[in-house]
Amino acid sequence: MTPRFLQTSRRAFLGGSAAAAALAALSEGAQAQQPLPPLEEYAPVFLTPAEWAFVMAATARIIPSDGDGPGAQETRVPVFIDRQLAGDFGAATDLYMQGPFTPDADMNLGTQSPLTPAEIYRQGIAAFETWCSNELGAAFADLPADQQDSALQALADDDVGLEPELREFWTLLLQNTKEGYFADPRHGGNAGMQAWVYIGFPGARANFHEWAGRDEAYPLGPVDIAGERA
């Protein structure tokens, strides 16, 4: 058995796989960003058409488009959520998923659901849609805005009869929506860094030595990880 890390230990910091990464960077090059296709043309990776319709409608109420600042639609939050659910986050790759499970354990002890976040969305959307059609007579996306708001409030208040396995559904939906709104555009949301521009967060600039301690509005727009400027 080759003690590989013994061999690499004192050399690894000299570069190792960095060369491969640098090559990838060079060949990839930096390209002027292509305009994004319209949200309606996005083909979801994880969400089914019905689930996509729900996520589109729900996030549009969680962060609506009217008023100052962009909404979840303009910032492409649903794309972010779909990509998250299709990836490690959705699959609970990092989470401890061994049983036994006690889904109705005290909330303070954290999530105890046997379901992954992707499964919680899948089953949670289905359960909530059933509640919507039973209680309000329509699919969530087809409800008028004020009824959508009250339905979401019922979900937030845990008043829609979700099983304990699904009780994290609202928390995840709300959290993921805000994540998609504010995360770096490389993750699919915060299109054009609009959410950053709205609140005045300069993004991935990561150096403000000259501004520490200055009580005046910072005027320069954000930059993202890819180097796009807004």
Add this chain to the structure above:
Amino acid sequence: MARTDPKKDVVIVGLGWTGSIMGIELAQEGLEILALERGPDRATVPDFKYPKVIDELEYGIRFGFMQKPRNSTITVRRNGDEVAQPMRRLGSFLPGDGVGGAGIHWNGQTWRPMENEYRLRSYVEEEFGADAIPEDMTIQDWGVTAEELEPYFDRFEYMAGISGQAGNINGEIIEGGNPFEAPRSRDYPLPPLKQTVDAKMFAGAAKSMGYHPFPRPAANASEAWTNEYGMQLGPCNFCGFCERYGCINYSKSSPQTCILDALKRYPNFSYRVNSEVLRVDLAPDGQTATGVTYWDDEAGEEVTQPADLVILAAYQLHNVHLMLLSGIGDPYDPRTGQGVTGKNYAYQMNGGTTLFYKDVDFNPFAGAGSVGMAIDDFAINQIDFGAEGFIGGSYIVAGNSNGQPIRGISLPEGTPKWGAGWKQGIGEWYGHSMSIGSHGSCLAYRDCHLDLDPTYTDRHGRPLMRMTFDWKPNDIRMTQFMKGKIEEIAQSMNPDSWQSSFKSEGARYDIRPYQTTHNVGGAIMGTDPNTSAVNRYLQAWGQHNVFVLGAGAFPQNIQYNPTGAVGALAYWAARAIREDYLPNPGPLA
């Protein structure tokens, strides 16, 4: 599959701060050393390089540099009657993994405990009488004094290039520093960081109330620094991505910036990553360790690694877990109070008040992990425990470390959590609030402890460790006292509005929101083998060739962030090993 590798002089479990310190100190002795790190290798470039690491979602929210519960977690219950549940997702605290450990993703707040914190039981008994200590409170003395540790704090602070302002040099009070601190032998190696708007406003208010504001000591370099190993720091640029991130700028003190490249030059030192130690192997008589057994992820096999000296330098929780799994010290039993390993687990009692100002631009993104102005006027050595009805204290501080939006934008009370009102709120209030925090002691109690869970196991089939912990009335009274003091200051600062968040009576421990990664105790140090797991040199009482570093040694939690004391204790133990143990291996106490 299994293999046995050739014997080493020293095996170090974990290559974070303490493993790196012990590694380089013992490498200087010419010993053959192998460090085993369960996580991946990490270096500033490529792992923390700009702009890759400036990704709030990946590192701040999805915890890219933290331990994965799937690989390693604990179970938690609030008391002995509850069934412990596994911590399936990280929340309350964030242990790191990988080379550098939590030393890469901390904020850099580097304190020295107060003199009386090392001898808390004696101090309380002497000053306020033994009756002042509640029956279920199991506080103990450390077995070491501030005076004894001073040279080792000095060493750590100069190694790590701490920015700060001394308040007491050899008994002389220095204007602008913390007048209540234990005497230090000289000033900090670097001048304080420049201060953010919120810190300046707080300091002004505190001063006019007669308090003694001073810059929070920071492992964020205010200027270029070269340490005793020739390692280097560059000046912090207030990037606002400190805690949870590796530093892009070589500015935050970490094993990477302060030790590792120097350590890697020693031909007698090597390390393996993705190698999780499963247990410490003991000799048949149990009196010494023979080495460790670890899981080699690359090879997919268990490896027996013989060694003369075993240094447990993993995170506090993992050190205690390994001790429990390996039979190092008798497991603590809360019913009888007997046993030592797992005893006196403690956490940290924090709280804070947020102040809103429409017309102030705080520019929160221009922040540094440890920037800030603090006061110690309500420190643990300033409070009359008898009069106030609690034992403990806090430092109070304002200083903005970041303005990352997903992690939270403070909104005035009544702002909706979602919808149009929320969106309007973030537009109005981002960058227009500041907070004043208290960072306080959390004492030790008979039932707060660590043991092995009867139900849940890890990926290697080992029982998970079980934490039994809840907030206690003494510490809640302490934090409520701080709430009163902070709100007085806040009101004097005339904000448009303000709101407080402090634990109140009946508060139960909640593992979901992040609080602090200051888990302490469980491998506590002391002078009596019946009440402590390691002696004052951090040497296991029962196995003289096992040393246990880290905050597990704290018999109860101090009112400060632990890293300063963790670093000083590592140097303290390293001196004992180099000068006393190696020439004559055996119990040092």
Add this chain to the structure above:
Amino acid sequence: MRTYLKILVGLIVVGAIALLAFILVPVQRTPAQAQLPDDWQPEEGQGEYAMRIADCAACHTAPDGEQFTGGRAIESPLGVIYSSNITPDDATGIGGWSLDDFRAALYDGVRPDGTHLYPAMPYENYRKLSEEDVRALYHYFTEEVEPVRNETPEAELPFPFDQRWTLRGWKWLALDDPGFAADADDPVLARGEYLVEGPGHCSACHTPRNTIMAEAAVDASDEAFLSGGEIAGWTAPALRGPDSAIAGWSQDDLVSIFSTGRNAHAAVNGEMQLVIRDSTQFMSDEDLTAMSAFLVGLNEGTGQARAESETTETETEALIASADPDMPLGTRLYIDNCNACHFANGRGADEVFPELDGNSLVTAESPTGLISMILEGSELPSTPKRPYSLRMPGFADRLTDEEVAELASFVRQGWSNDAGPVSAASVAELRGKAQAKME
């Protein structure tokens, strides 16, 4: 007519004989410049030290190869030359070479069989090596180094440069007399001069090449010596004169750059990193001091103007600090990519982040080094005094060619810098080259 023909034929015959003689008659090899006893032996470590000061390792070791086994590609303006195996292997190295053979390679650039070595081997400078250093090197490479079999590739040069015999004529024109005589009386300065002119072969890169591609000067008394050259497309900056990269540097600054690759002003880049890695970090404090003192002496009277500009806030700094959204693209790119480490004043931080204001890499006439630095980044060698391999990441994946050009032009003209702009085409070309090199 016949007479002319006879004369012509006669000339051709004479010419042919002369040519044959030029090609075939063995070269006269330079003898030892000082007599040492036959039984002279280097002191413990003296051989290795001589190898370090002559920096044999940098060229005679391939990037992933064993030490001294050669095969490193050396890009010359005429084509690629591969360094030779200098381990004492009989078949592929220098096994069996006599001391005279060895000295002839160092002094005259010839192999024992009379083959001429390309002047990538700096025998223009090694001709100044003392006999003691020659003997120490000989001992090291024949007695201390293990033989390793490693065949190295043939040079890839086009006709007529592949005709090694022509080098005889080149040497006749290019080579000065062998041996070293110090200009300075002071023994420290004299030692410094020896190290710089001789084994250190600084002038191989830092002195311009003349019309026949020889070093324009090999002696410090000539002002062309160390007045700036080029290596692998990067500028090897002037070390004296009005454009000296080390103007105003103290002796300590120089000792620090030689021993650690970094000082309060600069960090070494490009090929100089290999010099630190393989040579100067191993030099004794006495020798580093001597070399530094000598170089400081070459720069006396320069560097006053810069000291003044260090204390005043420049327009560049004020613009960066304003975060004004209307700033030009180059400034904006600096804030978004460089300001974190190099700061608004362009002064970086001592020994960690190099200064950009007045930096010779930044202001070099050829922007090759600067562009490569922006695209690919750089890593300092680890040395005993400064073990940290500080690394600047590359920005190739974040910046387009146009953006790199804007950024490079900005730093070349920011603060007190005054160098020409950079075109996107130059960036594209270097990006392509870097990509090809890595593939």
